[in-house]
Amino acid sequence: MPESSPRVVLNHLIESCTDGEHGYRHAADLVTDQALKSLFTEMADNRARYAAALVPHAQRFGGPAPASGTAGASVHRRWMDIRNRLSGHDDGTVLAEARRGDAVTVLVFKSALDGVLPATVRDLVERQFTELRTAHEYIDELERTRLIGI
Numbered sequence: 001m002p003e004s005s006p007r008v009v010l011n012h013l014i015e016s017c018t019d020g021e022h023g024y025r026h027a028a029d030l031v032t033d034q035a036l037k038s039l040f041t042e043m044a045d046n047r048a049r050y051a052a053a054l055v056p057h058a059q060r061f062g063g064p065a066p067a068s069g070t071a072g073a074s075v076h077r078r079w080m081d082i083r084n085r086l087s088g089h090d091d092g093t094v095l096a097e098a099r100r101g102d103a104v105t106v107l108v109f110k111s112a113l114d115g116v117l118p119a120t121v122r123d124l125v126e127r128q129f130t131e132l133r134t135a136h137e138y139i140d141e142l143e144r145t146r147l148i149g150i
Helices: 006-030 034-059 071-086 091-114 119-148
Strands: none
Touching (some): 006 119, 034 091, 091 119
């Protein structure tokens, strides 16, 4: 991420969380396995909570509010629909696409932490990044074990 103001960086994090929330809710709608449906709903709720926690920090810096998601994430959700249909509505395919989308959020947070964040929000972003990374590793492992079980 190029040098940006704290507001731009925080907005990018908020948008990424919003994308993740929408993506996981969409994935929950596509899968039939109830455990996956519950997991995706929980992940969506967490992303919404992360975004909500960042908003007041971003607002303190003024400027425009974050967008309610990105065009790239919207395209990814459409791609998820297509792959789901082509796979015969296979939950593993949805899981793989959810993992791919989640990897973007992890990278956005890592990039923000590699840059300069105000001390007032750095601890929050670090905690969220740790939770995101742990959740992503879980999704990664879940996908690997499902592939082995096939």
